[in-house]
Amino acid sequence: MKVTVNGRAYEKEIEPRLLLSDFLRHELGLTGTHVGCEHGVCGACTILFDGEPVRSCIMLAVQADGHALTTVEGLTPAGGGLHPLQEAFWECHGLQCGFCTPGFLMTLVPFLEANPDPSEEEIRQALSGNLCRCTGYQHIVDAVKLAAERRQASSQ
Amino acid sequence: MKPAPFEYEAPASLEAALDLLARHGGDAKILAGGQSLIPVMNFRLAEPALLIDINRVAELDFLRQDADGTLRIGALTRQRRLERDPLVAAAAPLLHEAVPFIAHPQIRNRGTFGGSLAHADPAAELPALAVALGARLRLRRAGGDRWVDAADFFAGLFTTALEPEEILAEAAIPPAPPRTGWAFLEIARRHGDYAQAGIAARVTLDESGRCREARLVYLSAGDAPVQALGAARLLAGEELSDSVIEAAAEKASRDEIHPPGDVHATPDFKRHLARVLTRRALRRAADRAREAA
Numbered sequence: 001m002k003v004t005v006n007g008r009a010y011e012k013e014i015e016p017r018l019l020l021s022d023f024l025r026h027e028l029g030l031t032g033t034h035v036g037c038e039h040g041v042c043g044a045c046t047i048l049f050d051g052e053p054v055r056s057c058i059m060l061a062v063q064a065d066g067h068a069l070t071t072v073e074g075l076t077p078a079g080g081g082l083h084p085l086q087e088a089f090w091e092c093h094g095l096q097c098g099f100c101t102p103g104f105l106m107t108l109v110p111f112l113e114a115n116p117d118p119s120e121e122e123i124r125q126a127l128s129g130n131l132c133r134c135t136g137y138q139h140i141v142d143a144v145k146l147a148a149e150r151r152q153a154s155s156q
Numbered sequence: 157m158k159p160a161p162f163e164y165e166a167p168a169s170l171e172a173a174l175d176l177l178a179r180h181g182g183d184a185k186i187l188a189g190g191q192s193l194i195p196v197m198n199f200r201l202a203e204p205a206l207l208i209d210i211n212r213v214a215e216l217d218f219l220r221q222d223a224d225g226t227l228r229i230g231a232l233t234r235q236r237r238l239e240r241d242p243l244v245a246a247a248a249p250l251l252h253e254a255v256p257f258i259a260h261p262q263i264r265n266r267g268t269f270g271g272s273l274a275h276a277d278p279a280a281e282l283p284a285l286a287v288a289l290g291a292r293l294r295l296r297r298a299g300g301d302r303w304v305d306a307a308d309f310f311a312g313l314f315t316t317a318l319e320p321e322e323i324l325a326e327a328a329i330p331p332a333p334p335r336t337g338w339a340f341l342e343i344a345r346r347h348g349d350y351a352q353a354g355i356a357a358r359v360t361l362d363e364s365g366r367c368r369e370a371r372l373v374y375l376s377a378g379d380a381p382v383q384a385l386g387a388a389r390l391l392a393g394e395e396l397s398d399s400v401i402e403a404a405a406e407k408a409s410r411d412e413i414h415p416p417g418d419v420h421a422t423p424d425f426k427r428h429l430a431r432v433l434t435r436r437a438l439r440r441a442a443d444r445a446r447e448a449a
Contacts, residue, residue, distance in 0.1 A: 015161070016162060016163070016164030016207070017158065017159040017160070017161055017162060019158065019159075019194075019198070022158070038157035038158075038198050039157070039195035039198050039199065040191060040194070040195050040263070043260075043262065046262055049265070049266075052236070052261075052265040053261060053262045053265060054262055054265050054266050055191075055262050055263070055266075057198070058190060058191060058194040058195055058198070058266075059190060059194065059266065060164075060187075060190070060194070060209075062164060062166070062209075063190075063209065063211060107261075107262065111261075124347075125347050126261070128260060128346055128347040128348045129259070129260025129261065129262050129263070129348055
């Protein structure tokens with residue numbers, strides 16, 4: 001199979017039953033994508049598939065043949081450092097243990113692209129498919145608001 | 157939590173997929189969006205010998221409207237497209253209203269219209285919607301096809317009218333009659349969770365403003381989508397007053413649905429939810445029907 005991940009092209013021979021999440025972690029060494037429940041409930045393994053968020057633990061790697069993926073590693077700006085949403089998570093304490101964070105980021109980055117000025121209710125709805133056991137979500141919501149405000153300010 | 161080994165085929169045409177099914181039938185599983193199938197394969201509750209991945213079968217991925225207003229939805233159409241495409245909002249507003257309740261965006265980006273129907277989870281939204289919309293479903297097999305009404309398609313828990321060598325290829329949703337209103341409501345513990353109770357309602361008024369036809373279809377209310385035909389009969393010919401609506405809600409929730417209890421809610425509690433949702437849905441649908449008149 002041929003796949004583009006974070007802009008880089010890969011070609012691999014794999015078993016059909018290999019899950020996309022395991023492919024990213026074990027075949028490509030991109031361990032930023034976390035594997036929690038492995039049945040599509042917790043959202044930790046969320047990545048972008050052709051630009052849209054999907055759960056990589058309930059897709060087969062062979063299904064990515066010919067497609068473009070983005071993982072949390074792909075959020076890093078060209079010069080290094082943090083993505084603005086990562087920055088906001090860090091400042092607002094949007095994480096404690098951090099296990100769920102890559103999934104939240106990959107869910108919320110496209111959400112903010114589509115909804116640059118979301119209400120709190122829209123934010124809570126957007127992150128309803130991702131489980132976090134540490135934060136109680138409030139600080140994650142705060143981080144999304146902060147990232148949205150900064151984005152608005154910089155575009156004005 | 158990894159699937160057992162299987163053979164994998166990814167045919168590029170429906171004909172090739174049907175040929176594979178004709179040869180392998182019950183040993184094969186169709187992989188569409190995979191949002192239910194892959195989890196059960198991860199749990200090894202399903203261990204198909206052959207997986208036929210139809211994601212490359214472009215002819216099953218379409219959304220269009222016939223000249224007579226019928227909305228045609230290819231089985232491989234992603235749920236996300238149903239949510240976003242203005243054609244769905246215009247031609248089937250009930251469907252448009254309900255799609256955001258299906259799981260989460262991450263799921264809807266992969267999950268397909270046909271896959272959800274063929275999986276036939278009684279807690280899922282699309283089976284109940286297909287029945288409420290009077291959809292007809294086209295089942296294809298190598299060298300033949302047949303059309304089945306959605307109301308006859310769902311046979312029970314995760315069970316449909318599909319034969320092992322058949323694929324659900326498309327749905328045809330007839331245009332709603334004039335003076336029709338609709339509402340979809342559900343209650344879940346968190347947005348995107350499976351609903352504890354849910355209803356797809358549609359009412360059509362006659363020229364005098366009385367109810368000509370009502371459809372009440374429930375999810376999470378039995379082994380398959382449950383149509384409350386008795387409650388619909390109570391509404392037919394009546395002005396949709398609060399007392400008439402209350403009688404229908406009482407009838408449907410007491411006599412016609414059979415919700416299973418679970419760790420979060422008893423059957424009685426779910427009946428209560430269904431009664432409240434019925435009342436709200438019928439009021440909203442009736443208001444919309446009057447606006448359309």
